[in-house]
Amino acid sequence: MGSAPPAGDRPRVLWLVKGLGPGGAEQLLLLAAGVVDRSRFDYRIAYVRADKTHLVPEFEAKGLVPQRLGANASGPALRVAWVADLRRAMADVDVVHVHSPVLASAARLVARTLPASKRPAVVTTEHNEWASHRPPTRLLNGLTAPLDAHHWAVSEQVRETVWTSRREGYEVLIHGIDPDAVSPSPGARERLRSELDVASEEVLSLTVANLRHNKDYPNLLQAARTALDTEPRLRFAAVGQGPLVEEVAALHASLGLGDRFLLLGFRRDVHDLMAAADVFTLASAHEGLPVAVMEAFAAGLPVVATEVGGLPHQVTADVEGLLVPPGDSDALAAALVAVARDDDLRQRMGAAARERVSDYDIRHAVAEQEHVYAALTAPSPGGPPRRHGS
Known part of the structure; x- marks a missing residue:
């Protein structure tokens, strides 16, 4: 200036x-x-x-x-x-x-x-x-x-x-967010999906949340296990680091999620990962007003999230995404499966999400x-x- x-x-x-x-x-x-x-x-x-x-x-x-x-x-x-x-x-x-x-x-x-x-x-x-x-x-x-x-x-x-x-x-x-600063790099979707070994027909759910109690990774991991048993085209990836890294890794192993759920740790290329994803997911028990959801909107991603904190203000149910009760892994899994199985639904919700960017x-x-x-x-x-x- x-x-x-x-x-x-x-x-x-x-x-x-x-x-x-x-x-x-x-x-x-x-x-x-x-x-x-x-x-x-x-x-x-x-x-x-x-x-x-x-x-x-x-x-x-x-x-x-x-x-x-x-x-x-x-x-x-x-x-x-x-x-x-x-x-x-x-x-x-x-x-x-x-x-x-x-x-x-x-x-x-x-x-x-x-x-x-x-x-x-x-x-x-x-x-x-x-x-x-x-x-x-x-x-x-x-x-x-x-x-x-x-x-x-x-x-x-x-x-x-x-x-x-x-x-x-x-x-x-x-x-x-700054809408001008969240664009992915050229070719990000193809490059990141190749890096993560995600096939073109698979539906990738991305979570960006630090490994803390309020983000409720046990809810997310259990929902992923249930969803994968129902819809094998689903894949999961999570960006985040924090004090619960060992507990999350242990639960991930006990649920047998393997490479169907990638724990990526801290990453600087979140906007490129957003471009590679098909849906954005948050399983939080408590929230404020998550920046990651705003960035997901900018990427045109439908959002599947728990109905806590500021999330109901951000995500209009059945418009930009689906909201479920906190701590209900079965409901979260069902929402993920519904979005994964309906290409038109994902496109419609993603387009509605992108229209909300100017609000943030x-x-x-x-x-x-x-x-x-x-x-x-x-x-x-x-x-x-x-x-x-x-």
């Missing part, structure tokens, strides 16, 4: 996230980084987890060099060092936008230790249902939430899980966020930019 004025003339915005692994919130930030208005705002990003650095190169390529808080400490000292680093980072910005309930609670409290002249406004985005958080996280998040200057939820379903006493202050802000342009969410950043940092009449609590 042209050359930016000196940093001192722009409000300084710090994005704060737990890690930079390939999760949904991190992907949304990466997409936003490509469309923010740097002529108006000086953006920074910080994270904590040393084991979640997958997207660091992508952020650097977009001109944002992530800072890892506590990078110079290890062991027990890390627990103190990252908080000290956070306090220093917060004292040097005007707005802190947090994308994790744990870090949001910490940032709110750390902000109160700063003098009013150096205290930034804290704004937060809730990406997941509060029920999916551990009880201590949910408690601390709820108790400190009133310290926010502004807060968003990524879907009405997520907002509805916020404590009733806190809910009124939460604004629903639908995030999205990340620029809409970024524009609203920047409107709030600007309002929070607007100068007082005849004075300097406002600081939270000043």
